Amino acid sequence: MKLNQNSKKLYFFSLVAVTTLIIFISQLNQNSYHLPPLDAPVASSVYPIKAYNNLKIRKNVVDLTPQEKATFVNALKTLKNTIPQDSQISQYDYYVLQHVLTMGFRHKLEATGPAQGNPAHSQPAFLPWHRQYLYEFEQALQKIAPDVTIPYWDWSDPQALKVILQDDFLGSPGQGKTINIPGVGNFTGGEVTSGIFADWTLNEKIHFDPITMTSLGTKLIRFVGLPPNDRLSLPKAEVEQLFRYDNYEIFNALIEGAMIVNDQGQWEQGWTLHAYAHSVIGGSLVDQIHPKQGVPHQTKILGTMDSIPSSPYDPIFWLNHANVDRLWAEWQDQGHTGESFYPAQGMPWGHNLHDPMWPWDGGLSEPGKYGISDLISLLPQPSSAKVITPADVLDFRNLGYTYDTTQ
Template sequence: MTMLKAPATDTTLVRKNVVELTAQEKSDFVHAIKTLKTLPGTNSKNVSLYDELVAIHSGAMTFDKMQLGGLVILPQDTPSTGPATGADAAHEHGGFLPWHREYLSRFEKALQSVNPKVTVPYWDWADPRSVDVIFDANFLGTNGTGSTLIIEFPDGGATIRLDGGPVVSGNFSEANGWTIVPDLHSNIGTAETLGTTLIRYLASPNAPAGFGFPLDKAETDRIVQSPDYATFRRFVEGEITINADGTQTECLNIPCNHNLVHSLVGGSVPNPNPNETNRRILSFGTISNTPASPNDPVFWLLHANADRLWAEWQKNGRKGSEFYAVPGTERYGHNLNDKMWPWDGGDSIPGSIGSTDIRPYLPVVSPDDIVRPIDTLDWRSYGYTYDTLVKRVP
């Protein structure tokens, strides 16, 4: 099954806040995801359609060894080739939002091949109801168990405790059939596999403000007030925050927004060992080891929320191509008319993660399947909208 870009449609489906899903909608979403895990892909490794989607995300991150704002150097035996080399194809540049809009839509269309009524719900990370809804055994599964990590910082620094481990019960436990391909489940800092089981270190509900859920609503509201695309992209992805007084703060060892959610679900902390300059962040769970993160189905809800915020920002008078990155300011693959890997006609070839060659796990992509950021700017052309925009959509 070659995953082509879906044509525009007159039928608009609504992506809903996860807390508003009915019991049937939750069941249908879970069933469609788990069905994709059973459908054969097109690659030479004979893994599932779902695993091919994971491989796309993993491959996108092999084009630049400097990850997480340079805090981690991705181990890589075989470098990438082609014009996309030198910049992560999907993160930390202007294409973060266009790339994930396209990627998320392809996932959604795959779900709809199972059940045409299914859409991807979004996780409003500032909604205090969300965590209990998402991490229910009967929906996307529980926190991991059996592992407590104590990270002590030298010279009287703080001590951080993470509780979690393998997810052993619920819909996305290995006991319930959710088995991860080890080669597509690599630790971003060491390239060692995390194994076949989904791993979570979900932040404690008693975590101090700023280190747990929900995220600050006022800060989230400020995202859609960003004055330009470059600021908006960095703000929603989590490289910066804009404070209530309008000042800007870099989010370094403690990430913000989208990046923070990855950390709070998967467990990421600053490295207390200053000698390990190649990985200044330690990541322990599936979704925080970002090449592997789509192995955790929570990934899709997180990115639907980032896309929703972009759609809301665009809807507020910023929906044209002039409301994108300033021409010539981005690395290749991220400018308005650049081809985005893997929908680039085969121009660029991803590298490895450690010694693992990602290429045999990738889906077959037609040479005619070309997508540029400019092709993604109108979310409505994909056939979906969000419940927060429904009343304003023509």
């Protein structure tokens, strides 16, 4: 991993500001955000009133003890190596496959049922969908190690990636391949070949580049800090600007990271927070010479984490999304508790307050033929009894956990 000189950083920081929703939507292929005016009316403030006991605490990754790190890694690897009876893939691969197939809800892909667009991204259910997703994944880990929780990666902490990218924790940056960026220099990345995750074997049918629709192979790949995504931590002010807004749809769009509010107080396409964290770990090639509609765009995904569909294959994914959920939890505690802040109607199916969210919709919807092979056949039959809506997960403490910043 090679860091830029200051002058080169300044140049590429300007590119980050305009590396836009085209990058994200080129992977998601779905409807764009429904963005309300920045001064849209909001409900009256509501604060938590229930008291909960015996909550499990999700901690900042920099505060984990050596034993907590080892327990988390062991649970991840056990889940990865456990193949349930009558299944073709491991328990861990099943969660990755769920995430991949959220991209398959388009009529031209022969999707069926009421779900519209993408049930997990670029609409209001981004936050509740991933809250339920992390909750179920954490429950699976706790069947292996009852006290384990998913730690979070505070994007504004300069020490966080130093802790995460260790051989004895979530593995080193990739190595073995050099990328030349004209006018900037050479940067290294590639397969993770050292440390605990050197033997992390991925299903090549599930691990793919959604732009070129080609397999990324069977190894975990990282190009950490590859320009234009070369800031290894974000300014605290860039994160804290989320809390200026009381409207849920604004908060949701901003934290997903493909939209920003510019200095003139207007919506603008951007690349920050959650989306940026995917790219700073994974890395991709960006065409700055032949932009689409004046905007630089991804031409090839290089690393696992920057393939939005397959990104849960990189265990850093869970820490990234735990931080997303933590910030939402903090926002909720700051006067935004309850159903009145979430859109009740007017959104695509699956994104309204009481809409069932796939894959927890009782079998109402089924994704189409998305990916580089037949992935639908790898999914187990959905439970007709299991129905989860955004309303069901608004109270994170009711799910049995909290954060070290929301106690």
